Amino acid sequence: MDRTESLPAQTLPPGVGATDPGSVLLPGHDVPLGRYTTVRRLLPQRQRRMVGAWCFVDHFGPDDVAERPGMEVPPHPHTGLQTVTWLLDGEILHRDSLGNVQPIRPGQLNVMTSGRGIAHSERSPLVHPPLMHGVQLWVALPDPARAGDPDFAHYAELPAGREGDLDLTVLVGEFGGKRSPAVAHTPLLGVQIEARGPAPATLPLRPDFEYGMLAMSGSAEVDGVALAPGALLYLGVGRTSLTLRAAPGSRLLLLGGAPFEEPLVMWWNFVGRSHEEIAAAREDWMAGRRFGSVADDAAPSLPAPALPTTRLKSRDRSGGVRD
16 A cells, blocks of 8 residues: 655745645655566655656665666556656666667666557666666656657756756756756656755746655755655645755755646556556557567567456546546
8 A cells, every 4th residue: 555644734935835735755665676676666656646747756776786687677568658767876778669779877868758659678788787776757648649659769968057066967858947858748847956065955946837856865855854765755836946955965856847637547557548548558468469579679578467347547646536
């Protein structure tokens, strides 16, 4: 069962607008990923399902994989989403059904757009670094992008800036006058924050965005709320700024975006709008249709689990049932 902790609602401190609903600390829960990796799943949870169009957040590591295979996720399908992969340590080899074979290393970004359907695998190379640490996120695609062609992009360099004692790397969207080359289909933001010193900093925010802050390493305090590694603090909407204190060397991920208003059905590796759409994607995957074959990966594909006996319901961004 998901575990969430609700914090007292903010009483409009500086930088918080009147529409702000208060902060929610989401500590996450452990989920096995493949045979050798366990991730902390931070979205979706019962009390908070999305931050903007970010609909899925997994944080993994830091794990010692010096004597282990590391990540081993065989071919599997996706629809209706983008995967966004960011590493702090280690190396992962991405292969997909478009023919891409692309390693990703720290400081680089992989963005895979499933559109109507794509398949991929993610594995640590046979010879790999001793540590593995990173995040994988999903972005829900709006109409009509979710029915479009699949795509994959690798970004070896990303724009960087500095705010006081904080080094900022813009993964997605625009922040501090820097814009990422990554394609987003809704107003979206992803920024890595690395503390170089102990001084607090005030970061500007857009009041029309909702935000969440993920602690990946070290320790931090966000608007007075302590944040430990592997936890996500949902910050709501209406804020114009936030105050951040972090121990030197700490790394955090600021996620944001315009609230995503289209209801979603999320099941297994598919994001859709109805039970019938998800069932059709599952049937196509199991029948070898639509998704293609993953390049240079002869391992057996992951079979889809059985659909639940009850009808899948579409939910809004706060978790409310829409049908």
